[in-house]
Amino acid sequence: MPSDKIDIDYVAKLARLDLSEEEKQTFTAQLGDILGYVDKLSDVDVSGVEPMAHAFPLENVLDEDEPREPLTVVEALRNAPAQRDNQIVVPKVVEDA
Amino acid sequence: MEFKADIGLEVHVQLKTRSKMFTRAPYYYGAEPNTLTDPVVLALPGVLPVMNKEAVRKTVQLGLLCKCEIAERCKWDRKNYFYPDSPKNYQLSQFDQPICNGGEVEIEMLGASRNVMGEHRMVQLTRIHLEEDVGKLTHFANDSLVDYNRAGAPLCEIVTEPDMHNADEVFAFLTALRNNIVAAGLSDCDMEKGQMRCDANISVRPVGQEQLGTKVELKNMNTISGVRNAVAYEIKRQIHAVMSKEPITQQTRRWDPVTQVTSKMRDKEESHDYRYFPDPDLMPVAISAELKEELGKDLPELPFDRQRRYMAELDLPYTITSVLCPDRALAEFFEEALAATKGKGEPKAVANLIVNELLRELSSGEQEGSLPLAESKVTPAHIAELVVLTEEGVITKQIGKEVFIEMYQSGKMPSAIVEEKGLQAEQGDDGELEAIIREVAADPKHEKAIAQFKEGNKKAINSLIGPIMKATQGKADPRKIMELLAKVLG
Numbered sequence: 001m002p003s004d005k006i007d008i009d010y011v012a013k014l015a016r017l018d019l020s021e022e023e024k025q026t027f028t029a030q031l032g033d034i035l036g037y038v039d040k041l042s043d044v045d046v047s048g049v050e051p052m053a054h055a056f057p058l059e060n061v062l063d064e065d066e067p068r069e070p071l072t073v074v075e076a077l078r079n080a081p082a083q084r085d086n087q088i089v090v091p092k093v094v095e096d097a
Numbered sequence: 098m099e100f101k102a103d104i105g106l107e108v109h110v111q112l113k114t115r116s117k118m119f120t121r122a123p124y125y126y127g128a129e130p131n132t133l134t135d136p137v138v139l140a141l142p143g144v145l146p147v148m149n150k151e152a153v154r155k156t157v158q159l160g161l162l163c164k165c166e167i168a169e170r171c172k173w174d175r176k177n178y179f180y181p182d183s184p185k186n187y188q189l190s191q192f193d194q195p196i197c198n199g200g201e202v203e204i205e206m207l208g209a210s211r212n213v214m215g216e217h218r219m220v221q222l223t224r225i226h227l228e229e230d231v232g233k234l235t236h237f238a239n240d241s242l243v244d245y246n247r248a249g250a251p252l253c254e255i256v257t258e259p260d261m262h263n264a265d266e267v268f269a270f271l272t273a274l275r276n277n278i279v280a281a282g283l284s285d286c287d288m289e290k291g292q293m294r295c296d297a298n299i300s301v302r303p304v305g306q307e308q309l310g311t312k313v314e315l316k317n318m319n320t321i322s323g324v325r326n327a328v329a330y331e332i333k334r335q336i337h338a339v340m341s342k343e344p345i346t347q348q349t350r351r352w353d354p355v356t357q358v359t360s361k362m363r364d365k366e367e368s369h370d371y372r373y374f375p376d377p378d379l380m381p382v383a384i385s386a387e388l389k390e391e392l393g394k395d396l397p398e399l400p401f402d403r404q405r406r407y408m409a410e411l412d413l414p415y416t417i418t419s420v421l422c423p424d425r426a427l428a429e430f431f432e433e434a435l436a437a438t439k440g441k442g443e444p445k446a447v448a449n450l451i452v453n454e455l456l457r458e459l460s461s462g463e464q465e466g467s468l469p470l471a472e473s474k475v476t477p478a479h480i481a482e483l484v485v486l487t488e489e490g491v492i493t494k495q496i497g498k499e500v501f502i503e504m505y506q507s508g509k510m511p512s513a514i515v516e517e518k519g520l521q522a523e524q525g526d527d528g529e530l531e532a533i534i535r536e537v538a539a540d541p542k543h544e545k546a547i548a549q550f551k552e553g554n555k556k557a558i559n560s561l562i563g564p565i566m567k568a569t570q571g572k573a574d575p576r577k578i579m580e581l582l583a584k585v586l587g
Contacts, residue, residue, distance in 0.1 A: 014370060014372070016179050024564060038188060059381045059382060060383055061148065062147075062150035065114050066116065068123075073132055076131045076139060083539065087130045089240050090243055093180065
């Protein structure tokens with residue numbers, strides 16, 4: 001079973017989710033089912049098939065470098081829970097990307 | 098114990114495009130906060146990214162400039178992480194199929210003195226990929242503010258091999274890379290504006306040890322000199338740690354430009370798990386041989402190649418070329434001026450006028466930095482005319498300097514200034530000049546020099562030229578003076 005490989009605490013941490021013990025069990029089982037289903041793909045012999053990044057044989061979907069009108073600050077910040085000096089206020093998190 | 102340091106860099110360069118990487122919101126430096134956004138930048142529901150053609154073209158050019166292998170086909174991936182600088186919770190980047198693989202950048206190490214060319218060598222690159230920039234956070238005591246203007250701007254990441262071994266090499270690499278990129282017009286590379294940013298991976302090992310030491314990642318270096326200082330400090334710190342038997346753990350450290358030390362940000366265990374996967378919204382990009390050829394044609398001569406050409410073909414000294422060549426605009430200004438002399442001006446005279454007189458004037462009287470060349474009233478035609486007037490003996494070198502100042506201030510052509518002020522060197526009337534020469538030669542203080550001259554020391558006579566020039570108010574042609582002096586003393 002692929003669910004053996006699921007470290008639910010790690011997955012929850014990466015997703016910034018705080019799960020109860022009960023939820024952990026539920027999600028471990030559900031994630032296991034999903035992985036098990038997707039795992040069926042490994043039954044197909046794909047030796048000699050070139051990997052592709054996309055289902056459609058399309059490439060070079062490119063746009064000319066012509067700037068369009070941006071949103072106004074008011075529009076841009078309309079969904080922000082808190083704002084100051086035309087910027088979005090977030091809890092202090094000193095980290096780097 | 099002797100140690101060797103191994104340094105690899107990750108350099109981020111913002112490409113000079115008008116709109117963002119995956120949407121057409123405008124991008125430029127210095128806009129008011131959150132005025133350069135659109136639904137894609139803010140990751141509102143239902144939006145789709147569309148790639149900027151110009152950003153792809155400029156990245157291919159960057160790759161060609163660095164002699165990379167350009168991928169025939171490449172794709173984009175999502176780099177997943179949670180941080181408020183990215184509204185989507187992922188950054189669009191390239192994981193296993195970058196646009197450019199390999200490559201190299203020529204660097205010049207410091208020479209024995211400023212007048213001597215330093216050693217040149219190639220620094221090997223690993224790859225260059227194209228991604229989007231993220232928003233900018235400003236931290237306050239109790240919260241942080243987010244500006245999404247920069248989010249989504251096209252960003253190239255240039256990754257080097259651990260191929261540099263001291264802080265000066267790192268400095269030389271960043272300088273050469275910046276000069277090349279700016280010359281090609283791909284980015285302005287202004288580190289203070291965040292257009293070029295650099296992280297360094299540094300490790301040390303005892304000389305003779307094959308395996309690289311444990312690497313430490315260094316962040317937050319905001320100027321090229323800052324990178325040099327940070328790298329030099331970190332190498333010393335690591336050597337000291339090893340000597341004191343302290344283990345070096347894989348970690349990320351932050352450079353503090355105020356205290357000039359590095360301090361630990363986080364350990365390897367806290368490092369990110371980005372869970373890269375191919376972005377389903379973006380189609381792969383194929384780069385044909387024809388496109389590569391077309392883009393290659395637009396690339397300029399690299400500064401070091403130009404420098405070698407100036408030294409070999411124009412016989413210019415290293416010192417002058419090392420000022421002219423790193424700056425493409427200045428080098429092209431020189432070439433235009435030289436061409437405008439129509440073969441009547443010596444390359445060295447043209448270059449000297451630009452490097453000594455023009456650059457001095459451009460940098461004086463400015464609060465910070467210098468006046469951009471393009472804003473100067475002096476054009477290549479001014480320089481060419483002044484050089485020719487001097488070389489043809491219409492005016493003396495001394496007067497030339499006066500004319501230069503006047504034309505720099507007024508923008509008038511040198512010939513007009515000479516005409517207006519009657520600055521022409523005295524021509525024809527040898528009698529008057531000869532009288533002055535006789536007068537100066539009769540001065541007892543020159544007796545010794547004249548005696549030496551007569552004994553065959555030709556150079557001894559040079560001490561008379563200054564006083565004669567002075568007596569003619571700088572208008573005499575030095576060649577005429579020599580000629581008449583020889584006659585008078587003969």
